[in-house]
């Protein structure tokens with residue numbers, strides 16, 4: 001540690017003269033910024049692939065009757081769409097943001113385990129290549145829903161299941177490695193003076209997310225392995241004929257699955273908690289309560305899993321317990337929303353694109369929270385469960401929640417990444433088109449669900465026709481709107497107005513103390529935080 | 531030119547589809563039972579609570595967006611915490627939720643109490659149909675989607691109850707506590723009738739309970755709610771509620787019919803059916819029960835469902851063929867049809883499979899042959 005400055009010199013000369021160029025640079029890189037970029041590009045690519053599948057789904061549902069695809073292919077589309085969006089788009093996007101921003105936010109030179117970082121990214125493309133390739137197998141790919149309930153995924157599935165299990169294992173390993181890296185980095189590499197209660201909230205929320213990942217990814221690995229052995233090696237974990245229980249599958253899956261949904265939203269909370277104060281020019285309201293609320297949401301997320309299973313025939317006591325716990329989780333979630341609004345209150349707000357996405361996030365995520373609260377009421381959940389009402393709920397929290405927050409983050413930090421300001425007109429077009437179409441797409445789904453349309457069906461009764469048509473139109477519009485983002489990114493990567501070190505007047509944090517674009521190596525000498 | 535035509539077609543579709551559709555309610559149905567009414571009330575209560583909270587939160591936010599913007603020349607305040615406010619907005623939602631939990635608990639307890647039922651019906655899901663068995667009576671039957679394939683394939687105008695119609699609906703008496711015992715023969719299904727607020731999973735190897743008490747005669751429609759494979763969207767639930775007297779009459783008639791069918795079966799054992807008769811009935815039976823998986827042309831779906839055309843079992847192993855149709859094959863999607871089809875239908879469908887699509891074995895299977903295999907299994 002005493003020779004930090006010499007090392008700096010060494011590194012610089014090393015990189016500038018011997019670093020591999022072209023493809024090898026990206027294959028072999030251990031630089032957190034490169035890896036962050038890879039993650040983000042990968043996530044957006046997967047977002048487009050999963051989005052294309054959603055377009056197939058919405059095209060088939062545009063009219064009653066079967067017109068474009070077979071029911072079996074339809075089920076493959078819903079399944080793989082879900083898997084790709086969860087494991088291929090949202091989670092890698094957050095990991096990409098973590099890679100880029102966490103070291104810069106805590107004043108560290110890089111992630112703590114750079115070689116593992118390279119691995120955790122580079123195994124991902126293989127996982128998704130396997131998953132996508134399984135669609136071309138005889139009999140098609142996985143068609144049992146992203147929740148792969150047994151025995152539909154065991155006795156009654158085809159042989160693509162083996163590939164599915166393998167792909168999920170790889171994704172899980174990647175996530176666990178990413179999470180370990182985040183934890184080790186945050187615990188060990190904070191700059192002097194960066195005490196726990198000074199950490200930016202994005203760092204806090206990611207730290208808690210990483211613990212959730214380490215806790216539940218092995219559970220997912222366990223349950224897919226049980227599916228594999230039930231299908232191929234004669235075990236009967238989920239087969240009543242051999243003494244097993246198919247409902248046990250759901251308990252194990254949702255013990256992973258519920259924390260997983262918080263894995264996909266906690267980093268969003270961190271992002272929005274950075275952006276709203278920046279554009280309201282006022283410090284975040286209730287920093288400490290934000291940290292505690294995040295921790296209690298994470299804790300509670302382990303004891304609410306069976307709210308996905310109210311209709312499976314749990315004993316009354318179980319239903320009551322999970323109903324009360326689920327209602328309880330709405331309290332810390334509410335605290336967060338109240339804090340954001342209090343941050344805006346009597347601020348001096350401006351509405352640049354990151355702020356627009358953050359504001360839309362607060363409103364639309366809250367709407368998703370409301371439907372979550374409604375779903376928590378067990379007797380009514382019997383009516384909502386497995387209908388489009390649930391589909392509306394989780395798309396509000398995941399698309400206009402998680403994904404909008406990722407867009408907010410991308411626009412907020414893009415000048416830092418590329419060194420150029422993005423095209424504001426195009427970015428605003430992206431925002432408004434997305435905002436309008438996402439609501440045309442998902443809001444009417446509430447009505448479909450209430451009127452009784454089950455989810456995961458390729459064809460429906462005539463009364464649902466009108467609303468499905470509206471939803472599909474919203475879907476196509478939302479899909480197209482995302483191409484505008486592609487245009488913005490390509491343009492900003494190529495050039496434009498030069499960005500200052502701190503392009504946003506009210507922004508706070510170490511990342512704005514380095515030039516834009518951020519140099520290849522930052523904070524090789526740790527900054528000192530007062 | 532072509533583009534124009536395509537455009538016109540879409541336009542025509544846009545205009546015509548809505549006109550053939552029924553109006554869709556935008557809210558949850560109140561349903562017809564006492565329980566479904568309670569559920570509706572809970573739904574509205576929690577919905578209004580969300581509206582009020584939303585009104586306050588979004589109101590404050592929009593007020594702030596309009597008034598506290600830099601372009602109005604405001605100076606930002608600098609406050610960033612207030613223990614009092616924070617305790618308040620933790621405690622108030624907590625109280626509201628307790629207020630919500632009380633009625634929800636009451637309704638839930640009522641829903642889970644299926645004691646003192648007067649009629650018990652076993653509901654068994656299988657890919658992709660429902661089976662109903664009246665526990666206290668000698669009556670059981672399958673209930674299968676009745677919408678013709680041509681309507682699904684858009685070759686025929688769709689009927690009013692498209693996808694929500696079955697060949698034999700479940701019939702229950704009104705003003706009677708009816709208990710349902712749910713189970714499944716293969717994957718998990720979920721039996722759902724929105725008007726009763728009853729949705730319960732049918733788990734293979736386990737039995738779940740649910741109940742209802744319908745005050746009003748009528749036809750109530752629902753669907754399978756849990757993804758159960760390829761034709762998950764095509765296994766509706768239809769329940770007809772009849773006044774007690776009418777129900778009793780219906781029940782007596784059905785029981786008599788079922789007994790007559792069983793007697794007929796016995797008589798059939800001594801009879802030989804002609805090839806023509808067997809092949810005609812066989813094709814009808816095949817198209818209704820087998821073609822969803824093995825396909826109308828007997829080619830199956832590679833990797834999912836095996837082809838029957840040219841299959842070794844079908845063309846050679848006669849006993850094995852009858853056995854698999856009767857009992858299914860454990861560990862696969864192939865279900866047994868011994869319970870579901872009559873001896874005559876079973877004989878016909880096996881004959882059909884052994885002679886259609888170039889299988890030309892020339893063999894005829896008679897009811898007695900099927901009965902013999904049935905006996906062999908007992």
Ligand code: HEM
Pocket residue numbers: 147261262264265307308326327329330333368369370371372373375376381384385386390393394397398401402
């Ligand atoms: C106030 C907070 C929330 C509550 C009370 C809540 C409650 C629920 C309940 C009860 C269900 C089960 C519905 C059913 O299947 O019948 C559900 C489903 C779901 N929720 Fe939430 N939720 C909340 C927030 C979130 C968040 C923040 C996310 C993710 C970012 C999320 C993602 C999901 C997903 C993905 C499903 C459906 C999974 C599936 O069946 O495919 N929820 N939620």
Ligand SMILES: [Cu+2]
Pocket residue numbers: 257258261304305307308
């Ligand atoms: Cu959950």
